[in-house]
Amino acid sequence: MSRLPRGVYLVLDADVCVAAGHAPADVAVAAVRAGIGTVQVRAKGAGVRDQVALTVAVAQALHDAPPAVLLVDDRVDVALAARTRGARVDGVHVGQDDLEVADARALLGPDAVVGVTAGRPALLRAAGGADYVGSGPVRLTATKPEAGPALGAAGVRAVVDATTLPVVAIGGLTADDAPAVRAAGAHALAVVGAVCSAPDPGGAAAALVAAWARAEAPAVTR
Numbered sequence: 001m002s003r004l005p006r007g008v009y010l011v012l013d014a015d016v017c018v019a020a021g022h023a024p025a026d027v028a029v030a031a032v033r034a035g036i037g038t039v040q041v042r043a044k045g046a047g048v049r050d051q052v053a054l055t056v057a058v059a060q061a062l063h064d065a066p067p068a069v070l071l072v073d074d075r076v077d078v079a080l081a082a083r084t085r086g087a088r089v090d091g092v093h094v095g096q097d098d099l100e101v102a103d104a105r106a107l108l109g110p111d112a113v114v115g116v117t118a119g120r121p122a123l124l125r126a127a128g129g130a131d132y133v134g135s136g137p138v139r140l141t142a143t144k145p146e147a148g149p150a151l152g153a154a155g156v157r158a159v160v161d162a163t164t165l166p167v168v169a170i171g172g173l174t175a176d177d178a179p180a181v182r183a184a185g186a187h188a189l190a191v192v193g194a195v196c197s198a199p200d201p202g203g204a205a206a207a208l209v210a211a212w213a214r215a216e217a218p219a220v221t222r
């Protein structure tokens, strides 16, 4: 049983939220109330102290919301510092230039959720011990212009076929992609812009959750 919820996964990018006029903690709460099961705090433009404060604020805001897995992008130290301040932080998502999965788990404990980016099968060696794999970009995306090449649904399938770990598809995805991403075998569909940039993040999250559920139904009844 995976420690990562199936379905829609929000990468809560603080810069994207603020650019759209939203407070990140409000977006997190709206998304989780709409049925999103995982929230990853991503704040590339913030210093480390602000990242800790943001993570604590998101964890506190989610306290009375339905249960959701809360992760931090890149920074094990931020996750640990937020925990030290009493925040419930479940784990981290590490990239190829961050701490290795085993080191992250050693620091966060055996129950931590640790995800890793492995956009092509050759990178999966670094994923040993992780709870899930982030696919690399399904499409090129303005949210992370440096991410590429685009994998398409076939590339997601190649990652799925090359690992026993759950695969989280990411990069340029919207509710319209739920059927293809599900058909490729992804465990979850991750978004930044589709929720953080939406005029109504809660409504956008609900539409993604509904699209995932509709896409999943045929696989269940087959």
Ligand SMILES: Cc1ncc(COP(=O)(O)OP(=O)(O)O)c(N)n1
Pocket: 009, 011, 040, 042, 073, 074, 093, 094, 095, 096, 115, 116, 117, 133, 134, 135, 136, 144, 168, 170, 190
């Ligand atoms: C679910 C998920 N998949 C991939 C990534 C990308 O992580 P990373 O390679 O660390 O790149 P940055 O997000 O740090 O730019 C992710 N964050 N989440």
Ligand SMILES: Cc1nc(C(=O)O)sc1CCOP(=O)(O)O
Pocket: 011, 117, 134, 135, 136, 137, 138, 141, 142, 143, 144, 147, 148, 170, 171, 172, 173, 190, 191, 192, 193, 194
């Ligand atoms: C954070 C991130 N990681 C990616 C990867 O391919 O590793 S793509 C990406 C950004 C996804 O944002 P949007 O949903 O707005 O396209």
Ligand SMILES: [Mg+2]
Pocket: 073, 074, 093, 094, 095
């Ligand atoms: Mg990262």
